[in-house]
Amino acid sequence: MANTREQFGSRFAAIAALAGSAIGLGNIWRFPYMVGENGGAAFILIYIAASLFLSVPIFFAEFIIGRRSRANCYGAMNKFAPGSKWKLLGILCILTPTLILSYYAVVGGWSITYLAKSFTLSFPDSFGSFAASGVASTAAFAIYMAISCAIVAGGVKNGIEKFSKVSLPVLFLLIIGLAIYSVTLKGGAPGIDYMLKPDWSKVGARTFVNAIGQSFYSISLGMGIIITYASYINKKDDVIFSGVGTAGFDLFFAILAGFVIMPAVFAAGIEPGSGPGLVFDTLPFIFKSMSQASPLLATVVSVAFFLTVTIAALTSSVSLLEVPVAWLTEEKKMKRSRATALVFTVTGIIGALCSLGFGPLSNVQIFGRGIFDCFDQLCCNVLLPIGAMLCVLFVGWKLPKEDVRDEFTSGGTRSFNSGIFGAVWFILRFLAPVAITVIFLSNFI
Numbered sequence: 001m002a003n004t005r006e007q008f009g010s011r012f013a014a015i016a017a018l019a020g021s022a023i024g025l026g027n028i029w030r031f032p033y034m035v036g037e038n039g040g041a042a043f044i045l046i047y048i049a050a051s052l053f054l055s056v057p058i059f060f061a062e063f064i065i066g067r068r069s070r071a072n073c074y075g076a077m078n079k080f081a082p083g084s085k086w087k088l089l090g091i092l093c094i095l096t097p098t099l100i101l102s103y104y105a106v107v108g109g110w111s112i113t114y115l116a117k118s119f120t121l122s123f124p125d126s127f128g129s130f131a132a133s134g135v136a137s138t139a140a141f142a143i144y145m146a147i148s149c150a151i152v153a154g155g156v157k158n159g160i161e162k163f164s165k166v167s168l169p170v171l172f173l174l175i176i177g178l179a180i181y182s183v184t185l186k187g188g189a190p191g192i193d194y195m196l197k198p199d200w201s202k203v204g205a206r207t208f209v210n211a212i213g214q215s216f217y218s219i220s221l222g223m224g225i226i227i228t229y230a231s232y233i234n235k236k237d238d239v240i241f242s243g244v245g246t247a248g249f250d251l252f253f254a255i256l257a258g259f260v261i262m263p264a265v266f267a268a269g270i271e272p273g274s275g276p277g278l279v280f281d282t283l284p285f286i287f288k289s290m291s292q293a294s295p296l297l298a299t300v301v302s303v304a305f306f307l308t309v310t311i312a313a314l315t316s317s318v319s320l321l322e323v324p325v326a327w328l329t330e331e332k333k334m335k336r337s338r339a340t341a342l343v344f345t346v347t348g349i350i351g352a353l354c355s356l357g358f359g360p361l362s363n364v365q366i367f368g369r370g371i372f373d374c375f376d377q378l379c380c381n382v383l384l385p386i387g388a389m390l391c392v393l394f395v396g397w398k399l400p401k402e403d404v405r406d407e408f409t410s411g412g413t414r415s416f417n418s419g420i421f422g423a424v425w426f427i428l429r430f431l432a433p434v435a436i437t438v439i440f441l442s443n444f445i
Contacts, residue, residue: 072330118299213439
């Protein structure tokens, strides 16, 4: 199987795919309101430090598992620790992205709907009313999932790679253009200050936990994505270049998204810490207000923004979908098209319930939460930290140190990597487990 297994065709293709998995709604939908709720630039600085000194080393651990095994998440555990309980890590890394995709695609469906509405600026009166519509929201979810499945069904090179190589440059062109426009808005200067000037008075212990958690979520740690994508990457490619490159693209895009949204929010006189509604409630209101002065400009900016949201969502959903599809094709010997259809069915059932949970099933409560929130909390607060913890423990304490060093230095050909291996090894064995434990426990305090 190793000789016939697909691989990314180039280093750029690999970075584009990994960066695409990291760049998603977490950057556009979640990061700006997290900044708004946690002291502006102070949160950003903590986020940068968390990404470089904690998330990237954990990225290395997952990367090493994938590339050295040349297998899907479950197959990697069978290869490294056959017959052991470590297979639970493989199962978890398949279950988690499947569940995340189920509700993530609901948000992707919202983005497609708002993109379509952008052409006429005929947004719903409120996001809540649209989400509660039930049938319309669920139909949008199904369309979004079908697009994601069509990309993954094309394979690693003809589907994922081609999409990533086109979508990543387009995403950055769109977000840079939107940022330039937003920072020039009249009344937007306080939003720029908010992104650049730290307010340490608003920083507490929870700010650090939120920054680390956002970094984990954004870079796709604990989801099995990095393991799966790394298994398609050439042995000669540099692990540090891949990790820092992915985190760098992710961070740059998230900050640009902040510069798109925060100046617009301040220009409209809206509270920056107003939560997830910043994207689907606040910005449509701003676009409608813009149309009174210039309908054409408002339409162009609105379409560009929600096109960016939709493409960013797709780059992440494609990577989430690939994890269970890779397991089905390699372990269950399914054709890729059939495996994709099966995952579409499973996630479609769960996702439909999540979507209807805002409407006809809004009275259904699981542990005191709605269906969507229940899956979100389970994945982000429980499954992701456990997955990340198991990965660092496996690499730091189970794999032979020399095997990890060999992979980290690309067979001893990267002398620079060898020089910093000790620091990364220490982080993986000691600091990362402590940090993940703190994040996990903080969710229940």
